[in-house]
Amino acid sequence: MKHLCRFLSISLLLFCLVQTSFAQAYRILISNDDGIKSTLLETLSTGLSKLSDVEVVIVAPAKNQSGSSHSTDGRTLEVEKIFKNEQLFGYAVSGRPADAVRFGLTVLGKDKPFDLVVSGINRGANVGKLSHLSGTVGAAMEALYYNTPAIAVSQEVRGVNTEASALFISQLVSKYQKNGAPEGVVISVNIPAGELKGVVAKPMGDAYLDMGDYGLKSETGNKAVYQQKLALSKSKNTETDTYAYQQGYITITPLKFDWTAHKMLEDINSWGLTLKKN
Numbered sequence: 001m002k003h004l005c006r007f008l009s010i011s012l013l014l015f016c017l018v019q020t021s022f023a024q025a026y027r028i029l030i031s032n033d034d035g036i037k038s039t040l041l042e043t044l045s046t047g048l049s050k051l052s053d054v055e056v057v058i059v060a061p062a063k064n065q066s067g068s069s070h071s072t073d074g075r076t077l078e079v080e081k082i083f084k085n086e087q088l089f090g091y092a093v094s095g096r097p098a099d100a101v102r103f104g105l106t107v108l109g110k111d112k113p114f115d116l117v118v119s120g121i122n123r124g125a126n127v128g129k130l131s132h133l134s135g136t137v138g139a140a141m142e143a144l145y146y147n148t149p150a151i152a153v154s155q156e157v158r159g160v161n162t163e164a165s166a167l168f169i170s171q172l173v174s175k176y177q178k179n180g181a182p183e184g185v186v187i188s189v190n191i192p193a194g195e196l197k198g199v200v201a202k203p204m205g206d207a208y209l210d211m212g213d214y215g216l217k218s219e220t221g222n223k224a225v226y227q228q229k230l231a232l233s234k235s236k237n238t239e240t241d242t243y244a245y246q247q248g249y250i251t252i253t254p255l256k257f258d259w260t261a262h263k264m265l266e267d268i269n270s271w272g273l274t275l276k277k278n
Contacts, residue, residue, distance in 0.1 A: 025055040029104045029114045033097040033135025036060040040121040047166030058090025059104035068096045070138035097139035117143035120153035128242035129207040140186040144257040149181035152188045159193030186255040197248040205240030
């Protein structure tokens with residue numbers, strides 16, 4: 001009986017060791033809209049790689065695709081493996097940020113699915129209305145299309161410690177890894193410059209860029225070049241992410257894929273719209 005118990009104990013131990021060796025690491029797909037050459041992308045990757053039981057894969061646009069929103073560049077992609085110090089750094093995709101994430105999830109994640117997509121770190125904030133124009137947010141939204149949770153992270157262009165930004169995102173990813181990520185939601189994180197006052201969750205609203213009209217820059221024959229006028233704007237709505245960001249707070253805004261104005265559905269159905277016959 002004693003030998004049997006010892007045999008069962010050893011067998012159980014071996015079984016646990018085998019199961020642990022086959023346990024899959026928490027897989028994170030990192031992308032951005034600034035392009036694979038962005039140093040902020042590398043900083044984020046380095047930071048997340050320090051987490052335990054994590055596998056990081058970089059798939060990003062080959063070139064800067066800022067402002068591309070959730071657009072796509074067609075069905076044919078050119079993908080190049082990028083090496084640094086003779087080690088695979090990531091995959092450069094010829095398309096837009098959403099294309100890069102789609103390729104990563106459907107090809108590189110076909111046999112080993114990803115647990116999370118992190119888009120960033122972006123140069124420049126994506127708070128308020130500008131979120132709709134952001135390729136960083138668009139890349140994260142593409143993850144939701146494939147039922148994969150996502151985080152979009154952006155920071156001020158100057159005066160921000162990027163390593164500290166990566167550390168903050170690592171904290172959030174670690175929480176997801178331990179407790180599970182919210183389904184159907186992109187968490188958009190924006191980090192301002194200067195001394196930080198705290199972290200707040202706020203709805204998106206307002207815009208820190210006032211996009212004016214277009215001024216004529218040059219004209220030759222039938223062709224003309226126009227330049228859009230841009231100006232910085234201060235938010236006065238204390239309830240928005242833009243206001244909190246401009247006051248020195250890291251803002252966290254949960255975004256959903258569904259743009260439906262649900263409260264209007266009943267009203268529209270009461271309009272009495274019918275098909276008209278010729």
